[in-house]
Amino acid sequence: MEAAKSAKAKLETTPDELKVYSYQDSVASAKEYFRGDDLAATVWVSKYALKDSFGKIYELNPDQMHWRIANEIARIEKNYPNPLTAVKVYELLKDFKYVIPQGGPMTGIGNNMQIASLSNCFVIGQDNPADSYGGIIRIDEEQVQLMKRRGGVGHDLSHIRPTGSPVLNSALTSTGVVPFMERYSNSTREVAQDGRRGALMLSISIKHPDAERFIDAKMETGKVTGANVSVKIDDEFMKCVQTGRKYVQQYPINSTTPKYRVEIDAQKLWKKIVHNAWKSAEPGILFWDTILRESVADCYADLGYRTVSTNPCGEIPLCPYDSCRLLALNLYSYVENPFTPKAKFDYDLFKRHVIIAMRMMDDIIDLELEKVEAIIEKVNNDPEDEEIKFVERHLWEKIREKAINGRRTGLGITAEGDMLAALGIRYGSDEAIDFSENIQRMLAVEAYRSSVIMSRERGSFPIYDTKREMKNPFVNRIKEADPALYKEMSEVGRRNISMLTIAPTGTTSLMTQTTSGIEPVFLPVYKRRRKVNPNDKDVVVTFVDEVGDSWEEYYVFHHKFITWLEINGYDVEAVKQYDPEQMDEVIAKSPYHKATSNDVDWVSKVKMQGRMQKWVDHSISVTVNLPADITEEMVSKVYKTAWESGCKGVTVYRDGSRAGVLVSSKKETKENSAEFPNKRPNSVDCEVIRFKNNDEQWIAFVGIINNRPYEIFTGIVDEEVRPIPKTITKGKIIKVKDDKGSRYDFQYVDKYGYTNTLGGISHMFNKEYWNYAKLISGVLRNGMPINDIVNLVSSLRLDSDTINSWRNGVERALKRFIPNGTKAKLGTKCPECGAETLIYQEGCLICTSCGTSKCG
Template identity: 45%
Template sequence: MIPSLTLEKNKTYKYEQVLKKALKYFNGDEMAATTWMKKYAVKNEDGLYEETTPEDMHHRMAREFAKIEDKFGNDTSHENLSEYGKTRTNLTEEDIFGLFKDFKYVIPQGSVMSALGHPHMIASLSNCVVVPSTYDSYGGIMHTDQQLVQLFKRRCGVGVDISGLRPANAKVSNAAGSTTGAVSFMHRFSDTTREVAQNGRRGALMLTIDIAHPDVEDFVTIKQDLSKVTGANISVRLSDEFMKAVVEDKEYTHRWPIDAPIDEAKYVKIIKAKDLWETIISCAHKTAEPGLIFWDRQHWYSTSSVYPGFENASTNPCSEIAMQGGDSCRLIALNLYSFVDNPFTDKATFNKKKFYEVAYESQRLMDDLVELELGHIERIMDKIKSDPEPDHIKASELATWELLYNTGKIGRRTGLGFTALADCVAALGHAIDSTEALNAVDEIMRTKFEAEFDSSIDMAIQRGAFGNFDPEVEKTSEFVQMMEKEFPAIYKRMMENGRRNISISTVAPTGTLSMLAQTSSGIEPVFMLGYKRRRKINSAADDAKVTFVDDMGDSWEEFDVFHPKLNEWMKVTGETDINLSPYAGSTAPEIDWIKRVELQALVQKYVTHSISSTINLPEDIEVDKVAQIYIESWKKGLKGITVYRDGSRSGVLVSSDDKKEKTEAEMQEADEKALSNFSKSFGVTSAPKRPKKLQADVIRFQNDYEKWMAVVGKIDGRPYEIFTGRLEDSFNLPPFVEEGWVIKNKIENGENRYDFQFIDKEGYRTTIEGLSRSFNKEFWNYAKLISGVLRHGMPINYIVDLVSDLSLYDDNINTWKNGVARALKRYIPDGTVAADKKCPSCGDPNGLIYEEGCLNCKSCGHSKCG
């Protein structure tokens, strides 16, 4: 294990000093420089930097990896080693640094870059964890909730399956008499994620449910209201049984417990499979959720799930790692672009020898990383034991880390992936959806497979196989059956000697890493080849290049920003017409989706885990086409895939390109139509009549050092009225209350009184009379005005801007105003274009859209949350 890190007084640097050096390192790429500074550069307790460029980070990581290489050594005397294994020399710190340097060959993923060797941080090196499926009791639900908190705070993303919770209205032996069902607890886990993911902490959650569960339709549809379960991704585990029923248009039987034979299940529900399938696809088309996981393929085409005790329970938040509850995985990516010799020329070739050697060594680094993680978990457990909390309070946290430690030590799960596939293929001169590209990728994946399995088998000989290796169990794996057929020599050597790691490879999303490496991301095609960026300039300067002057008289330079490797193509070829490049017609919205599925199926063949992958489709794509993609993906043997319709939901870059140039006549017709619509709609509106009882959300937040609360009454999920103010004793709801009802009553003098009702923990309805008592009268009157605007249909993003722009006369009311804006932002549909669309960072005049209450630029990634 790694020893505890000794805190030393290191030289420190201020923000401006580091920014200057980081900008130079990234050749002026401000986004890459500031992202690295924010996420990965070591800072001390005072917020001062101890690293100035990624080179410092790469030295930091190389030192830690070298300790493990020195610990295990490199005994090449074993006769059963691979040919390369017999001749290699032990990796030194300098060798490892050479692999990391400039993000050229090997890129450890985020948790490793931020936490490994960090003297001031006690955090996990695992990118993803799956916790045991939630036990069917309130104690079990609370236990899962606590596990999420403890893992999020150590920088882990988490997956949890809720299929074990009994369905809605099932009998329970407590005061409620019946349960609210599995789906009702999604809100708790989602809110926990959002609560922890503040002030620099990290929270990422995947919730899954099996298609057999009777509550699955409620699970599938819950996020069609974009204000619900905002802290989690959701996916459905689809069985072959269900998919065959869909294709053959047959009935399907839900059951609970989900793994019980139908005739022994406590709850059974028969449905028409195609009806449920159409609901699932409609939701995926509309909002890109739920994700679909082909669960039988996840299990059988696996080297780990076939082992007793290692059966997959759920996946991590991005779905590329399925594993049992109580296990975790660390990630490293190979930069495929760097293995292309003479890129973008007629002499371009992929250097298979270099790639094999680096992939082999990277799998060793992956196993070293397991050992480093065990050391980090020991530090975490030592920290927990030394905490002043009573033992009974910290028992659950300690048990969670002990479970991850023991499981990690037995299975030694790794996740070696890659990035820059699109750039690699383009550098070889191929369109990514071409037959030539598929052939090239097949060769690359076969080489990677050979290298990483040779490495893991050699480590089994030198270091010992993972704890439960069993040739008889191995034979039940469809993945291993593929090995026997296509890689007989490797298969034979593995069956004789075992392998070091229960599961080896994956394809994870690499968005931030690719930004730092300045490449395409993971398996994905390039989304956009470029965009226009604007920069304010001094027009009087000698070298000023004024593109235009705005209404305020400010001068701006406008220039094109291209995908980094497209710039390389321009330099190599001397061409400036991007339509002549190998990227032309190969962006995410343009490629043939059938070829895209084929590409993923081809890569999946050689990957022991799964693949994080997205098919981008135009906004006007039909629902049937989405269904066709998913059916084809299942037939091709994919373990899962995500389909994003342009603009359907947050997380999708929305293209700002005009679909086509309009003629003058078409523009005139459009103007006349807009005026006609305006004249029809500009008039007196009629607000929907307020029912006596209105569903409401309770939103808590802090303004400066004061605790505030908003109660937002809704009709059909849209805000109808809002009450906001400081929390006071007269109306201080219990912390668990997140929703309820606002009830309007007449009192004796004829005035209205608003009461608040909620359901307590035991299922009883509790009513607090006089909601208005808690709020300052001036705040109350302002809220009535805003509520009037809400119920008369003004778009919520405009209301947020209206409230934010109010000029009020004292600090208390301005604080209240900020609270109202923050409360209402969560109801702005993701993808809504901001009223002022211009990005302050890149100057894109149509760049800003709302995503999860934040303003994000779809061009440059600039983000601002209020």
């Protein structure tokens, strides 16, 4: 408790008085906090620890972060009746046990050293969108202004006139939506070049005549790499697909007297959507009529709350210039006596915490409004001309207005998979679906109850009107579940226009050390291997390979699977030594058996999403993972089942899709050709290699053509500025040309099936590295044998220590591609026996005389 008081006291001081910690010290302290979890520690320090604009770290571990957040929320609470204390808030945040701020709130609350928004996501687009270059460029500028404040952005393109439409300028006819998709995508990548990861969702109505071009836009290599894309599908289109009737596309899409109208074969377009999703995991689908029909905020559409698009992950459909902040409840922590026959869910504690979590969410809106005011003040004080500052200032003024009038929140959940396992319920079973829906219903009712209580104490959102909501299906479900609550809401109003979501909790789940969102466990146990020196003290050698290298194989356990082992009397250290058959026997006895992401039937997952969606007034972010051999017909069935089940949207990811399936606009070289192409293709495959260079963490991006290196970019890893999941080992290097010249971007697909782009890897390292990289890449492209290039690089003697380190990194990365059996350069002797019998095996020099392995 004394340590907690000390941390609290530190965070009540000014930034100048705060102690600055080294990255290593913070990681060490965070690792102790997370009980030895390296990944959780490094992610927390890189993404969430308090920092200033220069990257200085002011927090040693998450406990200080939680006091920072608790103090700020308590400060806002003092403005209202019955305020929460900082200690009460801290108790809910502590150890990531109950309430978890996500993303922006975790990094930004209490950070006065960086001027950034607390909102996780925004949607933009005028209420009366202008189909003109002026309107299109305005959206482009607003998108960039939001992304530089670290917000994800979504906007809809259905207002842009279709290809071939007449325009009153020198072009004569419109180019349609696709060129503007590329414009917005490029803007996202440009923001990412400065160390920020832009996130963008582009959507279009299936009713738009350019819908098919939109759907195909990302199938060409290197196109629209900076955006996720989704199609807004209406009920009429789905009915036409089912019955074989023609479907009418028109422009403008909502006009009763459209300028352009065409009948299309709905089934043919549907097959195109399904094929592209099967092949590349995009486009995602938004069932737009379901979204609008269920949306509580759309009861106020005529007052500016008409939903037009979603955030990049699809869980928050929003009106123009509205934004949302995210908070999640850790469901696992509400299981008493987990993994035992006495396990039960603590409903009373859960209800109490939902009430408080909604208060915290409302407080965060006030904190966000303070941030918005600070942004507007900064814009006003900037030295640019008023004409230049107008767009940014007006943007934030509109965002402020939406936040004040709607007070939208994003309260969600995480650890669904672990909660079910702790209760002994198999994920995907009918019992699991029923139980999960019941918990979500309880969350919805109590969240609305909390909003009603706050309305009585703090006032309702200004435009609340009971009559407007009388026919809303979601509100009527609340009414049916709790008539007394609805009656009170009708009398006193509600504090928040909409308030529930289920967002992806990727890095957040690393902090909670649980399963993510409503997803099942990926695997309870999986195996990794690392090369070891057999002469080191206490080293464990699992096997020696055919070239004499020693390896240790070790198990990686899901955190809550370890908890199950401990509760059920297993010696965890002993289990770590089990052979595969023994491990399978143990897993078969656990509640995670037949309940992993690969085990759960897609029908069950879609059914669960649909049932839970009835109690989420926004939406749910979830990806349906499918096996590699699934047919396109089955993908179609997934989509149709999702629509029939009441889902608001669905994304599929077929195992292995996106890798090597995109069609290049250039002629491809023959696979069996030994020659490199005369001109660099727009896209080449890439292998990502991580290694230690002295005490530094390095990374190499190696472009591959015809199974051999074609180019290389390498340097020191900056996980804070350029975070790439350590599980990513492959991707593509895309050559991009724009008005600033050309650059190389790294593109990869994450575990959720989303394409991510790291902008400008050609310039992300030291400028000298780039100059030498061009030199080495030029040699590679001219076909010089890899071992000769390695010898050339290793023979360089440079005056700069940093360049010598770079040289070592290039040498280590390229050695991996030397064909097995290649002899070392003439005169190279074995350090053990002195024989000139060294050959390369898997990048290591092996002596065929004595078996010595030399890796360096």
